[in-house]
Each structure stands twice: as C-alpha cells, then as structure tokens.
Amino acid sequence: xxxxxxxxxxxxxxxxxAMREFVDEAAARxxxxxxxxxxxxxxxxxxxxxxxxxxxxxTVTVNxxxxxxxxxxxxxxxxxxxxxxxxxxxxxLDAEVACxxxxxxDLRAFTEGFSRPFHHVPHEDRSREQxxxxxxxxxxxxxxxxxxxxxxMRILSPEFIARYPQRILNIHHSFLPAFxxxxxxxxxxxxxxxxxGATAHFVTHELDEGPIITQQTIAVNHTFTAARMVEAGxxxxxxxxxxxxxxxxRDQVFISGNKTIVFE
Numbered sequence: 561x562x563x564x565x566x567x568x569x570x571x572x573x574x575x576x577x578a579m580r581e582f583v584d585e586a587a588a589r590x591x592x593x594x595x596x597x598x599x600x601x602x603x604x605x606x607x608x609x610x611x612x613x614x615x616x617x618x619t620v621t622v623n624x625x626x627x628x629x630x631x632x633x634x635x636x637x638x639x640x641x642x643x644x645x646x647x648x649x650x651x652x653l654d655a656e657v658a659c660x661x662x663x664x665x666d667l668r669a670f671t672e673g674f675s676r677p678f679h680h681v682p683h684e685d686r687s688r689e690q691x692x693x694x695x696x697x698x699x700x701x702x703x704x705x706x707x708x709x710x711x712x713m714r715i716l717s718p719e720f721i722a723r724y725p726q727r728i729l730n731i732h733h734s735f736l737p738a739f740x741x742x743x744x745x746x747x748x749x750x751x752x753x754x755x756x757g758a759t760a761h762f763v764t765h766e767l768d769e770g771p772i773i774t775q776q777t778i779a780v781n782h783t784f785t786a787a788r789m790v791e792a793g794x795x796x797x798x799x800x801x802x803x804x805x806x807x808x809x810r811d812q813v814f815i816s817g818n819k820t821i822v823f824e
Contacts, residue, residue, distance in 0.1 A: 628706055629656050630656070630805075706809075708805065721765055722765075729762060756796070812824060
C-alpha cells in the first residue's frame with residue numbers, strides 16, 4: 561500500500577516530506593498520514609486515483625494546508641476561551657475563530673476586545689429544542705469546520721451533534737473515564753486522589769464517552785483544597801484543549817470506532 565500511494569503521489573510530482581503509519585492488527589486496519597510538498601492542481605482527482613489503487617473499503621482524505629474555521633461555545637468561565645483568543649491573536653492556533661456564542665452575556669466585552677464576533681443565545685425560558693435551534697441558526701451564518709466547547713456547560717442533544725459529526729471538541733475537567741459528569745474536582749477531593757487531570761475528546765451522543773484526543777494529569781496531595789484543585793485543573797484544561805485543537809486542525813487525528821489514532 562505504501563508503494564502504491566507513493567507511485568500516485570510521484571505521478572502528481574508531489575514530494576513526500578513526512579509519513580507516519582500505524583497498523584491496528586486487532587481491527588485489521590492500516591492508517592497513514594502523509595505530508596507532501598509541491599503544487600496540486602486537483603485535490604479530488606488525486607483522491608480518486610488513490611482510491612482506484614487501494615482496497616475497496618479504503619477512506620482517503622486530501623487536506624490542503626489551510627486554517628480551519630471554528631466556532632467557540634462558552635458559558636461564564638473564561639480560561640479556555642481566553643487561551644483560544646490569545647492563540648488566535650498571535651496566529652498560533654492554526655484556525656480562524658469565526659465567532660463565540662454563549663448562553664450568558666458575561667464574556668462579550670472580553671471576546672470583542674479581541675475583535676471577534678460574540679453572540680448571546682440565552683437558554684432561560686426556552687426548551688432545549690428552542691435553544692439548540694437558535695444555536696444552529698447562528699452557527700449556520702459562519703459554516704464552521706469545527707465547534708469547540710470551551711467550558712460550555714450545556715448538554716447537547718443527539719440531533720444537534722448529528723449536524724456536526726466528529727466535528728465537535730470538548731474539554732472535560734476530569735481524567736476520563738474517572739469522575740465523569742458534574743463537579744469532578746469535588747469528587748476528586750472527596751476521594752483523596754493523588755492525580756487530577758483533563759480530557760479533550762470528540763463529542764458523541766453518549767455523554768463524556770466520545771473518542772479521546774489527548775489527556776494530561778498533574779500531581780496533587782493532601783494540602784490541596786477543593787478550590788485549589790479547581791485552580792490547578794483550569795491550567796490543565798487550557799493546555800489539553802489547546803493541544804487537542806492543534807492536533808485536529810493539523811489533520812493529525814484519525815477516528816477509528818470510539819478511539820483515536822494520533823500522529824504527533
């Protein structure tokens with residue numbers, strides 16, 4: 561398969577500058593990520609030529625090196641959103657922040673200080689269906705490649721998620737699958753854990769059960785109060801979400817079932 565791929569790329573005068581492979585023997589699947597230099601006239605033609613040379617159940621994606629467009633959903637917590645906006649300002653995010661949407665108005669001035677559109681879509685006095693319909697209406701104006709849940713403390717319906725399959729990223733303030741759901745730091749404090757962490761994952765209709773992109777932990781001890789754990793956890797959350805976004809935006813993450821293959 562590597563030889564077949566290389567032959568097609570050479571025919572298009574593309575030079576392979578990096579190639580990573582992984583074979584999942586249990587699932588009998590071969591994964592490859594290839595970076596090329598050169599000028600490609602027709603992405604779809606290349607994709608079809610590769611498919612013609614490879615087995616019938618092969619999936620091929622050709623991704624030009626261009627920034628992704630993202631919409632960020634937030635509530636009141638600012639640390640993850642702040643990290644995204646700072647990275648966007650300094651052009652280190654590999655993405656264009658198309659808009660920020662929140663069910664509270666608290667972060668408007670902060671977001672607009674970075675010259676990003678902010679939309680307040682309240683959830684009070686609305687059914688979930690009405691709230692999500694309003695969200696989808698705003699999102700349709702921007703056509704994002706990905707939606708980032710930056711501490712967006714609302715559960716999205718399976719119908720909403722189905723509109724953006726494998727395109728919604730979430731940061732969970734816990735080292736999943738431990739302490740899923742609400743108040744994980746309080747759970748961790750009461751359990752007396754020695755490690756706390758955060759998990760970035762793709763969102764599926766199963767709450768906090770989507771394919772994990774990246775995780776990180778830090779050590780804690782008996783001197784940590786629940787409040788101090790929250791403070792330390794916020795730093796981990798920012799780092800984990802930032803890393804996950806960079807991996808996804810650079811097309812370094814493959815989804816296979818409920819797992820990911822990450823070519824760092």
